[in-house]
Amino acid sequence: MESLQERIRELKDKHNALILSHFYEDGPIQDIADHVGDSLYLAEVGEKAANPVILLAGVVFMAESVKILSPAKTVLIPDLNAGCSLVNHSPYSKYLAWREQYPDAICVTYVNSSAEVKSITDVCVTSSNAEKIINAIPQDRRILFGPDRNLGRYLSKKLDREMILWPGACEVHILFSARKLFELKSQYPKAIVIAHPECDEAVLQYADVIGSTSRLLKEVKDNPAKEFIVATEYGIFHQMQKARPDAKLVQAPAQGSCACNECPYMKLNTLAKVAQALETLSPKVEMPAELISRASTSLKRMMAITRGDSVTWPTQFHA
Numbered sequence: 447m448e449s450l451q452e453r454i455r456e457l458k459d460k461h462n463a464l465i466l467s468h469f470y471e472d473g474p475i476q477d478i479a480d481h482v483g484d485s486l487y488l489a490e491v492g493e494k495a496a497n498p499v500i501l502l503a504g505v506v507f508m509a510e511s512v513k514i515l516s517p518a519k520t521v522l523i524p525d526l527n528a529g530c531s532l533v534n535h536s537p538y539s540k541y542l543a544w545r546e547q548y549p550d551a552i553c554v555t556y557v558n559s560s561a562e563v564k565s566i567t568d569v570c571v572t573s574s575n576a577e578k579i580i581n582a583i584p585q586d587r588r589i590l591f592g593p594d595r596n597l598g599r600y601l602s603k604k605l606d607r608e609m610i611l612w613p614g615a616c617e618v619h620i621l622f623s624a625r626k627l628f629e630l631k632s633q634y635p636k637a638i639v640i641a642h643p644e645c646d647e648a649v650l651q652y653a654d655v656i657g658s659t660s661r662l663l664k665e666v667k668d669n670p671a672k673e674f675i676v677a678t679e680y681g682i683f684h685q686m687q688k689a690r691p692d693a694k695l696v697q698a699p700a701q702g703s704c705a706c707n708e709c710p711y712m713k714l715n716t717l718a719k720v721a722q723a724l725e726t727l728s729p730k731v732e733m734p735a736e737l738i739s740r741a742s743t744s745l746k747r748m749m750a751i752t753r754g755d756s757v758t759w760p761t762q763f764h765a
């Protein structure tokens with residue numbers, strides 16, 4: 447009998463589809479993908495691809511970014527319920543009310559946000575390009591940063607830029623325990639601690655390296671150390687272990703007794719759903735053309751700064 451992987455490859459050829467996977471997906475999904483990466487990389491590959499169909503195995507905001515940047519493409523996601531707690535923590539009407547309080551500020555929004563929120567944002571960031579984007583904002587402009595307060599606080603300190611922070615957080619990364627991490631470090635005194643900036647400040651203080659998923663993977667690839675304590679979602683262990691079969695990778699401990707370092711949204715995607723989506727060309731990520739157009743300004747400004755292009759900034763916010 448034909449395997450799911452074989453069926454997916456056939457359907458991919460039939461529709462000239464490209465499969466993109468985030469590092470947090472299960473190993474078999476990453477292995478069937480044409481490209482595996484962080485949220486910036488997936489948006490860039492999705493935008494440049496000539497394929498008419500893109501299947502994004504990740505969460506909805508990632509698939510929306512591809513659609514917003516390439517509205518003519520059919521963008522599929524294996525499960526439309528694959529949301530994100532940061533999106534849930536930043537409803538449009540509340541974000542708008544916050545943004546309206548500071549009309550002269552530049553509103554910087556993490557890509558982990560809805561298309562509606564992007565439409566009232568001046569520039570988006572991901573954790574791999576946030577420093578470059580914020581450094582491109584004129585020094586005399588006030589900065590609003592949302593919806594991840596931990597990423598915002600980390601950037602504000604590192605870049606010495608004051609920011610007004612939206613109080614959202616990732617429900618997965620805030621569960622890592624600083625106290626338990628401190629204890630674990632004494633068990634593995636030579637281990638390099640690597641952490642995603644969505645972790646709480648108390649956890650980040652023990653990290654040797656803080657960065658996006660691709661930055662953390664690069665550290666494991668390039669650092670000759672033999673032990674790493676990893677404070678991010680478990681799915682990335684797949685690429686880390688492939689790159690460094692000789693290294694011991696230890697999951698940073700979570701609070702309580704839960705094994706809660708798995709993103710429940712990413713894990714909604716399965717190989718069977720990937721096959722089904724390619725079979726039926728659904729579920730599709732669709733948005734009204736007018737929303738795509740309004741949300742594209744902040745994403746395109748992000749892409750331009752990332753490429754090194756100069757950009758202009760609005761002086762006042764108008765909803």
Ligand code: 13P
Nearest residue numbers: 484485486572573658659
């Ligand atoms: P990256 O952009 O670093 O891949 O992070 C995305 C994300 O959702 C982290 O929780």
Ligand code: SF4
Nearest residue numbers: 505530531616618709
């Ligand atoms: Fe969202 Fe957190 Fe899951 Fe990343 S790990 S997709 S921020 S809920």
